[in-house]
Amino acid sequence: MGGTNPYLKDPEYTLPQRKYQITFRHEGGETVVEIDPAKIPYGRDGLPGSILDIALAHGIALDHACGGVCACSTCHVIVREGGASCNASSDQENDQLDNAPGLTPKSRLGCQCVPDGTSDLVVEVPDWNRNLVREAPH
Numbered sequence: 001m002g003g004t005n006p007y008l009k010d011p012e013y014t015l016p017q018r019k020y021q022i023t024f025r026h027e028g029g030e031t032v033v034e035i036d037p038a039k040i041p042y043g044r045d046g047l048p049g050s051i052l053d054i055a056l057a058h059g060i061a062l063d064h065a066c067g068g069v070c071a072c073s074t075c076h077v078i079v080r081e082g083g084a085s086c087n088a089s090s091d092q093e094n095d096q097l098d099n100a101p102g103l104t105p106k107s108r109l110g111c112q113c114v115p116d117g118t119s120d121l122v123v124e125v126p127d128w129n130r131n132l133v134r135e136a137p138h
């Protein structure tokens with residue numbers, strides 16, 4: 001699944017105008033990726049240019065059970081640095097985040113958080129959120 005949720009109003013966000021970097025901290029260490037505004041959207045999951053969109057395009061494992069339409073909390077990330085350059089979280093995002101384990105003041109849904117590129121980011125992918133939702137083997 002991907003795209004947008006037809007029952008929710010799209011949150012407001014500003015796409016970057018210049019290249020910037022996100023350092024992803026995850027179970028396996030750190031991965032630094034450079035975001036090129038010309039390549040946004042990278043894929044179909046999450047808002048264009050969202051942390052989920054960027055993570056999946058760069059091989060960063062980030063669960064996204066609802067396909068990035070703000071209908072779960074499996075894409076929970078913690079924006080450790082650079083959060084001020086991201087769009088404000090919507091009421092719908094905050095409602096979903098309430099269900100996320102390990103919630104922090106810097107928590108966001110990766111599929112709804114769109115940096116504007118005015119600063120670099122450090123984003124933590126919580127270990128408990130990776131590979132949390134998987135189909136059972138057939």
Ligand code: FES
Pocket residue numbers: 063064065066067068069070071072073074075096109110111112
């Ligand atoms: S993937 Fe479901 S809310 Fe982000």
